[in-house]
Every structure is written in C-alpha cells, then in structure tokens.
Amino acid sequence: MELSRKNKTLFIDRETIYILCLCKLGLLNPVHKLMNQQEATEVDQCGIYQGRSFPFPFLLTPSGEHNEKILKNTHEGEVLDIVCEGKKYGQIFVNEVFLINKEKRFQKIMAGDLVSQRAKYAYSHLGNYAVCGEYEIELQQNLVNIQQKIQDKVKELGAKRITALTLQANPLHRVHERIIRLNLEDSDLLVIFLFRPYGFTPLIPYQLRFKMLQHTINNYFSHDKLIIVPLDDTYLSSGANRIIMDALIAQNFGCNRMVAGSNYMGLSLYYDNNEINNIFNSLKGFNMDIKIINEYVYCTICNTIVCVKSCPHGHHHYVHYRAGTIMELYRLGIPPPPILVRKEISAMILNQLFPDRFKRLEKLYNDIIPNAQGMLNNYSDQEFYLNLLDLYQTNLVT
Structure with a gap:
C-alpha cells in the first residue's frame, strides 16, 4: 500500500x-x-x-x-x-x-x-x-493459507472431531509426543498450534522448534490427519486470559475440542455439584470440549511414561519432564537422557547452542565413535552428538 x-x-x-x-x-x-x-x-x-x-x-x-x-x-x-x-x-x-x-x-x-x-x-x-x-x-498470507489448509483438510477427511493442541515445544520432549499420539488416535484431525513469542528470543529459536516438531511428526507419526499451525504468541494470550484466548482462536479456526494440561494457566479447576469444573463452565459462547491432561512422568519401576493418577509407585520413582530443568542441561552443554528427549532433538539443540564446538573432532571420532576412521569429512557436530548419545544407550555385558 x-x-x-x-x-x-x-x-x-x-x-x-x-x-x-x-x-x-x-x-x-x-x-x-x-x-x-x-x-x-x-x-x-x-x-x-x-x-x-x-x-x-x-x-x-x-x-x-x-x-x-x-x-x-x-x-x-x-x-x-x-x-x-x-x-x-x-x-x-x-x-x-x-x-x-x-x-x-x-x-x-x-x-x-x-x-x-x-x-x-x-x-x-x-x-x-x-x-x-x-x-x-x-x-498476512500465512494466516489466510492456514485457514484454507484447515478447511480443506476437514473437507477431505470429513472430520468431525477436530482437536486443538497448543505447544511451546521449548524443548520438545517425550511427554509432548505421548500427548500428541494419544490425541491423534482419538481425533479425526489434530491441529497443533506452535507459538512464536514477541518481545524476546528464547534460548531455542522458533525456527528450530518448528524444525524439531516437523522432524518428529514426519518420522514418528502418521501425519495424514495432523496439521502444524505456526501462531504468533501475542499479548492477547497473557496470564489467566491465555486459555480463553487460545480456545477462542482455535474454535474460530474450526476446532471443537481442545487439550489442556491440569496446570494450564487460567484453567481454574474447581469442584462443584459432585463434578470437576473449569473456567469454561462459566463462560458464554464456547462450544469446545476441553480435555484435561494430568501430569506424565517416567516411572523407573514401570520403565515407561505413566500418568501420575494411574501409576501406583511413589514419587521417589519418578523422573519429571520439566522444561526448565531440561533447558538447564542444554545451557550447560549436557544432552538429556533419551528417556526425556529424543537424541535427534538434543543433537539439533546442542548444535545450535554450541556451533563448531569440537575443534579436535578427528581425535574424538577415532577414540569414541565406532567405524569413524576415514569418515571424518562426512561428519558434523550434530552427527557426533547423535553417535555419542547412541553410546549412552549401549549395555555392557559382564
């Protein structure tokens, strides 16, 4: 103009x-x-x-x-x-x-x-x-394209159960994957809104978070009924208003169901008339079925990811998926265990945070990575992280 x-x-x-x-x-x-x-x-x-x-x-x-x-x-x-x-x-x-x-x-x-x-x-x-x-x-053409893409996908699939899932994916960890999988199985179409912040740059840039999510979806999920929607995280979705505005925008994109963690800011769970209610019970104009997700942990007895509501073992057996703790490991240059984050994701993040970190790659490869001799020119820092994380999962037979 x-x-x-x-x-x-x-x-x-x-x-x-x-x-x-x-x-x-x-x-x-x-x-x-x-x-x-x-x-x-x-x-x-x-x-x-x-x-x-x-x-x-x-x-x-x-x-x-x-x-x-x-x-x-x-x-x-x-x-x-x-x-x-x-x-x-x-x-x-x-x-x-x-x-x-x-x-x-x-x-x-x-x-x-x-x-x-x-x-x-x-x-x-x-x-x-x-x-x-x-x-x-x-x-903004990307918003117009997203609207059209969702409408086309709904028509193509004849989707009735259209579920919204909002993510920061900072970082993308195993519980995110579990929630995506559970809701993908229970939906005709799953729409993942990946938020991009204003006013500050997180440790993991948005482009990398999108790349990690796209990589995970493409390689580990049936993605014919899943759409990733990049959405700017504006001041409209702040504080206790977040869940209201997130649900409003998701509903106007065509979603009729929404997944929310029990600790989702503004959800306001309370008990009334012998049932659990939330903020949407008191709002007008929302036709959304809100699905509340309880906390997931890794149980060292069950040897898998479990919901704390259904696992009989005590908290002293739990490994928690807390983004702040995982990010602190990355800040220190330490890859989290693969039970927390996929090795490919950790490799991408560490490569971003510590570019050209290894000045003596040849010796590191030859001493640590099997079959590395003669292949140095084909390797990068990211591939070194991948191979190193593979060794963490190797069992020693004595």
Missing part, C-alpha cells in the same frame, strides 16, 4: 498488525472490529461482548509521543494510515478517539502476569488514547 500525503500516520508494531489481521479474518469472533468507548466500558465491567465472553476490550492504543499527538488532534471522519517499519499496511476510518486508563488496561490484558518479560514488552506498547472505526489491513 502507498502512503497518502493527505492522511495522518499511526506507527504501530508487527504484533499489533498481526492482531488486527486475526480480527479481520474472524479469528477473534465475536469481535470483528475495534470497540468504541461505550462497548469498551461494557466489556470492562461484565466481560461480555455481543452475548459472548471476551476477557477485555479490543482496542487500538498505539504508544509513543507521535501517535499520542496525532490522536489528540484527530476527529471523526478522518482517515489515518497504519504504518509499520516504514511500510503502510492499511488505514482506519476514524469514528471516535478517547482517553483510556493505561494502568487498568494493562492489568486487564495481562490478567495477573505483571512482571514477566512479556508484561514489560506489552506495557511499553500501550498508549493513553484509543481510536476506533472501520479499518483496512493487508492480510
């Missing part, structure tokens, strides 16, 4: 562009537009929009001195260009500009998560004024 010399300009970030695209494509239904002041006040008070639950007002509140100056001097009927990183992505036809309580909005959006990196990033991108009105936005 070309900038208009007549129009004033709002400068916004990529995250906001993405959110505006989600709304325009109907993925935030029942919200299809920016809310005006009256609608925002009503949603703030009761959490309901057009008869359905929505946790906070959907507003455009760009930060920065330039944007605040523009909005203070903008009136109904004007057109504002929407610009990100020097490129025009759309325009908004102004109906109303109004002052907001920035602190209150921040608390409402973040829903308890007020001090994390995500929270600090979100706060820095909130302004003091909101603008509403119809808008045009250059749609």
